[in-house]
Amino acid sequence: MKSNLKYILVVLFAIPILSCQEDFLERTPTDAISSADALASAENMQLVLNGIHRGLYSQSQTVFPGGNTARANNHYWVPMGDNLTGDLIHSANANNLSWRSVMQWNEHTQETSLTSSLLWYHRYNIILHANLLINEIESGSLTETARLRNILGQAYTYRAYAYLSLVQHYAKGYLIGNPSTDPGVPLLFSSESPFTSQPRSTVQEIYDQIESDLNSAITAFQDSEGPGVGGAAAKAQLSINAAYGLLARWALSKGDWQTAADAAVAAREGFPLLSEDEWKSGFNTNNLSEVIWGSNVIATETTFFRSYFYLASNTFNGSQIRNNPKIADRRLVDAIPETDYRKDVFLPDAPNTNTSAANGNGGFSNNTNPLYPTEEEFDAAVDSIKAVYGLVAGHNLHPYMQFKLKQANPGTIDPDDVIYMRSSEMYLIEAEAELMMDNLTDAKEALRPLAEARDSSWDSDDYPNAESFFDHLKFQWKLEMWGEGFGYTNHIRWDEGVDHAADGGSGASEVLYQQSYQIERPSLNDDWIFKIPQAEIDANPNLGSGDQN
Structure with missing residues (x-):
């Protein structure tokens, strides 16, 4: 060096x-x-x-x-x-900042x-x-x-x-x-x-x-x-909670399950779970109660068209987003219960307005959604979504587009904070660690506060054994932390590959995704490194x- x-x-x-x-x-x-x-x-x-x-x-x-x-x-x-890992899915061929090349594993x-x-x-x-x-x-x-x-x-x-x-x-x-x-x-x-x-x-x-x-x-x-700073700037400073949170991540990644569980509990102390309104507010500020650590991005030092939200938020007024709205895996979205309010930030029935969409189904002439039998109804739905989420005329829409990540001032290039650690993650870590120690009951209890806060009908009895609960826990990881960057480390820890074709397909285009459409699991594929x-x-x-x- x-x-x-x-x-x-x-x-x-x-x-x-x-x-x-x-x-x-x-x-x-x-x-x-x-x-x-x-x-x-x-x-x-x-x-x-x-x-x-x-x-x-x-x-x-x-x-x-x-x-x-x-x-x-x-x-x-x-x-x-x-x-x-294909959790954040590209709907069209846009490569600003090599974001498509990253997605294609190039x-x-x-x-x-x-x-x-x-x-x-x-x-x-x-x-x-x-x-x-x-x-x-x-x-x-x-x-x-x-x-x-x-x-x-x-x-x-x-x-x-x-x-x-x-x-x-x-x-x-x-x-x-x-x-x-x-x-x-x-x-x-x-x-x-x-x-x-x-x-x-x-x-x-x-x-x-x-x-x-x-x-x-x-x-x-x-x-x-x-x-002695306050507000969003305070959480840009590292704290003992952030240190415990990193200890929990470190321990989970190496299979030190008891340390992971204990550190996760310590990390989240004093950081209560978000309310429904807070969860739907856009994840754009450190001021959210769950945020343990995040960058407080100062307006005078903004990166404009280099920002997190330029790459991932469908409200940002930049070409990477306008031409290529980011969508979620439809297998994940379709599995969200109606009683779980997190379902509301994904729009499976959004009209596909992008004639350059990778799936080739953009524009009313290719519309197959029975909700929009006429072009007038198609256009009205477009106008409604843009009005609700503050999009500009140039923003394209696409089925399964997400609005979990929203700017404080949608339709602009204004900067927003970048969140690195939330208390929700710590509930997930504790639950996974307990499950890995064969403590199914304790794992369910660890997840319960988070799961019940998000889904009014959540019932731990729906998962009677370790296998079914682990599948559900992975679902909770993917849904709760969507867009916050945990896909890569989760796939490596779980030794899971990427398969956009399985179980009805993710909604990603094989032509666009190329070699990253299906990827062998990390233990068998050193390209993960x-x-x-x-x-x-x-x-x-x-x-x-x-x-x-």
């Missing part, structure tokens, strides 16, 4: 300054801040930390040289998880692609910044305070977050491989040049480091004091051609 990571430090102090407090900007020019200034106090360290926060959603070229405007980091990486399988390269460098950028804070604080050069403990807790949490992301994308899944021997990713602890790292550590070694970092984070957060950037292999003296996935 020697040659590539040295460039990341060039912007190490530029990022915090972009997000620092006004008084600090007045005292210190953006091109003159030194390492000593950045680490001189808890206040200045908070500026470095704020830079990591902003780096989660800024365009990648503002985070490190060699980045690209086509990727705004987590705006892209979050929905990518559902784009790869990005992460290429070692020179932007997707493979920028995800790698963004995560190591987080690690480098976290190392800077951890190494300085742990050196003991500053007096320990409650504020400093909070910064340390956030830094350890960030490092664990980045390593978990790296090992889950660039290595074989823990539960389907041989963690003690499978190659993971390089470990990096340095915060100073030349940034040399070890060769690829094993998956087990990376998982051990993640556990150590999260335990250190949880310890540091105890008796700590946050920066992202390619390491070729630039990293060329530059890192500890990696060679034999290290490529």
Whole structure:
């Protein structure tokens, strides 16, 4: 990592300054801040930390040289998880930002692609910044305070977050491989040049480091004091709840079921489930009661046509959405009970107005829906949907389109927050962990609060054995977390492939989806593993051609 990571430090102090407090900007020019200034106090360290926060959603070229405007980091990486597994389905042939190429598995399988390269460098950028804070604080050069403990807790949490992301994308899944021997990713602890790292550590070694970092984070957060911000900005700061949430994810992915269950319970404390109105409000703000952690996207730093909602929300006024409304798997939507209010955000009977639709059925001339026997009724339905959801004239509609993800100001390009962790996920993790420990009754009880909150007729007795309940739990995962990026890690953990043709079909077009229409399960198909950037292999003296996935 020697040659590539040295460039990341060039912007190490530029990022915090972009997000620092006004008084600090007045005292210190953006091109003159030194390492000593950045680490001189808890206040200045908070500026470095704020830079990591902003780096989660800024365009990648503002985070490190060699980045690209086509990727705004987590705006892209979050929905990518559902784009790869066909949960978020493309209805037409649009490839802005290579979003179609990702869907077709033509990005992460290429070692020179932007997707493979920028995800790698963004995560190591987080690690480098976290190392800077951890190494300085742990050196003991500053007096320990409650504020400093909070910064340390956030830094350890960030490092664990980045390593978990790296090992889950660039290595074989823990539960389907041989963690003690499978190659993971390089470990990096340095915060100073030349940034040399070890060769690829094993998956087990990376998982051990993640556990150590999260335990250190949880310890540091105890008796700590946050920066004192409120509202949506508060949840952009990492917390002990977020650390427990990451611990729950980590444990679930490796089969440490008891730790997963316990950590999930701790993570969701203080984050009550959403009401029906809140759940249907669009998932566009950290202010939702369930949100444990998310990026508070600031309007002046918006990414416009690089945002999460540009890629995934049918209300966004951008060509990726107008020409290619995103739909949900009709097998999932059709299975939602009428008593479950989550069904309301999917429109299976939306008219298909797109004459360029991949299924070739766009326009009234191809309409087969008996709800619209005349063109006037077809057009009236179109006008009604656009009025209800705030769409503009250029927005196309398609059967099974979704409105779970909605902008606060639909029909615009306004920015919205990016949610990373909700308490609903923690109920799902606890239920799955209990089931994996053969505790069917406890698994049902763990799921009950979430399931009953969403479906007024939910009855645990409908699932009399572990097999039927596991199928239902997978359904709950897919429905509750739709569009929030969990498809990729869920498929790997469950060792499930992708099959758009099975059980009547998902609604995806085989012509459009090509090789990704049917994909063998991860244990039998190494294409689930992202390619390491070729630039990293060329530059890192500890990696060679034999290290490529």
